[in-house]
Amino acid sequence: MLKFKHTLAVAVALSAFVTVGPVFAAGGESPHKGKSVGEEGYVWNAGGGEEDEALHLKPDLNNGKDVYEVCSACHQPEGWGLTDGTFPQLAGQHAKVIIKQLADIRALNRDNPTMYPFALPSQIGGPQSIADVAAYTAKLKMNPDPGHGDGKDIDLGKKLYADNCTKCHGADGAGDNDKFFPRIQGQHYAYLIRQYEWIKAGKRRNANPEMVQQIQKFSDRDTKAVLDYVSRLKPPADMTAPKGWKNPDFQ
Ligand code: HEC
Numbered sequence: 001m002l003k004f005k006h007t008l009a010v011a012v013a014l015s016a017f018v019t020v021g022p023v024f025a026a027g028g029e030s031p032h033k034g035k036s037v038g039e040e041g042y043v044w045n046a047g048g049g050e051e052d053e054a055l056h057l058k059p060d061l062n063n064g065k066d067v068y069e070v071c072s073a074c075h076q077p078e079g080w081g082l083t084d085g086t087f088p089q090l091a092g093q094h095a096k097v098i099i100k101q102l103a104d105i106r107a108l109n110r111d112n113p114t115m116y117p118f119a120l121p122s123q124i125g126g127p128q129s130i131a132d133v134a135a136y137t138a139k140l141k142m143n144p145d146p147g148h149g150d151g152k153d154i155d156l157g158k159k160l161y162a163d164n165c166t167k168c169h170g171a172d173g174a175g176d177n178d179k180f181f182p183r184i185q186g187q188h189y190a191y192l193i194r195q196y197e198w199i200k201a202g203k204r205r206n207a208n209p210e211m212v213q214q215i216q217k218f219s220d221r222d223t224k225a226v227l228d229y230v231s232r233l234k235p236p237a238d239m240t241a242p243k244g245w246k247n248p249d250f251q
Pocket residue numbers: 010014067068070071072073074075086087088089090097098101102111112114115118119124133182194
């Protein structure tokens with residue numbers, strides 16, 4: 001019953017968003033606190049705060065499941081997000097990446113006005129809940145059928161990927177948990193495009209400065225090609241769900 005109430009609360013709040021719009025609109029004043037990429041003195045993944053706390057806690061998967069209930073309203077019960085890229089897939093993402101991103105969003109070091117009100121300590125709890133939900137999503141099996149681009153430029157994408165991305169995201173896009181490098185294989189194309197453009201333009205304020213440098217010369221064609229290629233990189237078979245899988249935790 002509690003479960004149902006939670007989901008309902010998010011649904012009601014979401015419909016309010018659709019009519020009224022987010023509290024701080026994109027492009028307007030952002031109430032951010034920390035330094036942004038591109039600013040003097042910015043240090044990527046400087047640590048501290050909730051990120052450090054969560055990294056040192058032992059995760060409780062049961063509580064992770066309870067916390068995820070709120071998230072499931074947008075990221076979907078399976079953690080697969082939406083093909084149109086509104087909501088990214090979280091399933092299979094490295095726990096440390098989720099911890100960093102969630103802590104950054106809560107600390108207003110990464111703007112996410114849609115999600116922000118639902119991710120606050122008053123809604124889901126403190127650093128322990130961050131650790132718990134990250135462990136839960138890391139274990140969810142990934143979407144077998146993510147959104148892709150038009151498939152016209154895969155050869156170019158493959159070459160650009162090998163020359164510019166493998167160093168950090170790995171040959172197959174698996175990323176690296178210990179280095180906080182995201183898994184990008186099998187992520188929805190439309191989400192990848194949005195993040196990439198924001199990273200390139202300095203709008204995703206918690207971005208890695210070396211990556212920002214690396215992609216400065218990418219044309220629109222390059223961007224589409226490389227991200228279409230990334231969206232088609234297959235996660236390991238044992239991390240991928242069968243088509244049509246439903247998460248039994250939320251049935
Ligand atoms: C109201 C909808 C909504 C809810 C509820 C929500 N999110 Fe999100 N979340 C989003 C959106 C939208 C984005 C993508 C924002 C962007 O494009 O930068 C996102 C992005 C993220 C990211 C970054 C993913 C990445 O690949 O970098 C993480 C991590 C995340 N959400 C975790 C959570 C967790 C954990 C919860 C539950 C506590 C949650 N979200 C609840 C809408 C939501």
